[in-house]
Amino acid sequence: MTLGADGAIFAISIGAGLVGALAGVGGGILIVPALTLLFGIDIRLAIGASIVSVIATSSGAAAAYVRDRMTDMRVGMFLELATTTGAVVGALLAAVVAPAFLYVLLGLVLLGSAVMQVLRLGEEMPPEVEPSGLAARLRLASSYPDARLGREVPYAARRVPLGFVLMWGAGVVSGLLGIGSGALKVVAMDGAMRLPMKVSSATSNFMIGVTAAASAGIYLGRGDVDPTLVAPVALGVLAGAMLGARLLPRMANRHVRWVFLPVLVVIGIQTLLRGFGVGS
Amino acid sequence: MTGDARRDRLTPDQFRAVVSAVLRTGVVTAAALTTVGFAMSLLVGWEGSLLGATTATSAPTDFSQLLSGLLAMRPISFAQAGLVVLLATPVLRVATSVVGFWLEGDRLYVAITLAVLAILLGSIFLVH
Numbered sequence: 219m220t221l222g223a224d225g226a227i228f229a230i231s232i233g234a235g236l237v238g239a240l241a242g243v244g245g246g247i248l249i250v251p252a253l254t255l256l257f258g259i260d261i262r263l264a265i266g267a268s269i270v271s272v273i274a275t276s277s278g279a280a281a282a283y284v285r286d287r288m289t290d291m292r293v294g295m296f297l298e299l300a301t302t303t304g305a306v307v308g309a310l311l312a313a314v315v316a317p318a319f320l321y322v323l324l325g326l327v328l329l330g331s332a333v334m335q336v337l338r339l340g341e342e343m344p345p346e347v348e349p350s351g352l353a354a355r356l357r358l359a360s361s362y363p364d365a366r367l368g369r370e371v372p373y374a375a376r377r378v379p380l381g382f383v384l385m386w387g388a389g390v391v392s393g394l395l396g397i398g399s400g401a402l403k404v405v406a407m408d409g410a411m412r413l414p415m416k417v418s419s420a421t422s423n424f425m426i427g428v429t430a431a432a433s434a435g436i437y438l439g440r441g442d443v444d445p446t447l448v449a450p451v452a453l454g455v456l457a458g459a460m461l462g463a464r465l466l467p468r469m470a471n472r473h474v475r476w477v478f479l480p481v482l483v484v485i486g487i488q489t490l491l492r493g494f495g496v497g498s
Numbered sequence: 499m500t501g502d503a504r505r506d507r508l509t510p511d512q513f514r515a516v517v518s519a520v521l522r523t524g525v526v527t528a529a530a531l532t533t534v535g536f537a538m539s540l541l542v543g544w545e546g547s548l549l550g551a552t553t554a555t556s557a558p559t560d561f562s563q564l565l566s567g568l569l570a571m572r573p574i575s576f577a578q579a580g581l582v583v584l585l586a587t588p589v590l591r592v593a594t595s596v597v598g599f600w601l602e603g604d605r606l607y608v609a610i611t612l613a614v615l616a617i618l619l620g621s622i623f624l625v626h
Binding site: 221224270273274276277278280281282284285287291292295296298299302303305306309356357427428430431432433434435438443445446448449450452453456 | 513514515517518521522524525528529532533535536539540544574577578580581584585586587588589591592595599604606607610611613614617618620621622623
């Protein structure tokens with residue numbers, strides 16, 4: 219790799235980290251196509267680098283999100299129980315289920331969620347509700363300081379069982395396909411549990427590092443993680459994620475949705491195409 | 499907030515500060531190691547050594563070779579060490595949360611977080 223290519227990869231990675239931190243997804247959607255299409259890097263190594271970029275996005279952004287009370291740590295930990303157990307089941311199923319079918323299914327789910335996102339485009343805040351008995355027992359109701367509105371915004375998770383099941387599905391998908399499924403996590407928290415968009419994004423960011431760390435060992439063991447390629451990616455993504463984490467608290471929830479929607483559409487199309495054998 | 503105030507040895511704000519510090523320390527350490535490795539690679543190349551050592555480089559899963567690579571001032575070993583720190587950070591964050599919820603006096607979340615930690619460690623170490 220030349221110094222110029224390293225510089226270009228670093229710059230693209232800053233963009234990936236920034237978008238990832240705002241949308242609550244890892245930087246994989248930008249990193250993998252950029253590395254393979256622009257730099258001709260082997261898809262295996264590109265995916266290895268993207269797994270590392272997910273962890274870098276997550277930790278880099280969450281350091282600020284946790285401190286600024288954007289991440290709901292209880293929601294995150296409770297749902298990580300679903301994603302990690304799901305991921306184990308997914309890894310066990312990997313030998314039995316055809317990935318092509320799963321990619322198509324996941325692509326359709328993501329694009330369907332994108333339609334739901336369009337319907338909520340103008341919405342700044344989900345309607346306020348009293349926490350259900352389950353949400354209260356699990357303490358899935360809290361508040362976050364909204365720098366843009368200049369006030370503390372209370373929220374309570376709705377449809378907790380549905381959110382848990384969706385997260386479990388996101389975990390199964392991660393285990394089966396080896397992807398972070400950050401987009402599904404945001405969809406589950408925003409769409410099903412009706413948490414404020416910024417809380418959904420910041421909490422998804424908090425979670426995706428754990429999901430990716432669980433599968434990173436597999437990629438490392440297979441030799442898919444090349445430290446010389448990962449160096450400019452990780453440094454760029456970290457810088458971008460830290461920048462994004464400074465922006466998110468000051469953004470309106472509906473503007474965060476404007477960032478998330480195109481990301482969701484691109485991931486949905488990529489996933490669908492992969493199911494039909496196009497691309498990676 | 500629920501919980502017995504007298505027994506709570508950690509306020510939610512302190513808990514957040516600690517978790518945030520763990521994440522930031524991990525990220526900054528990983529970035530520093532990677533940057534040092536990258537700077538060194540400009541001098542001797544990724545596979546070289548500032549001390550002129552010639553033994554082959556190792557996979558980052560082998561800690562003793564990683565250590566000897568660091569001692570030999572190999573750029574690639576610094577990048578690998580940065581990678582290991584980066585991958586360990588989310589695991590450390592979960593482990594910190596177990597202690598945090600315990601000190602906050604939230605036993606339900608101690609159990610939830612312990613379960614997540616166990617599954618996470620299992621999935622990292624049992625795959626090899």
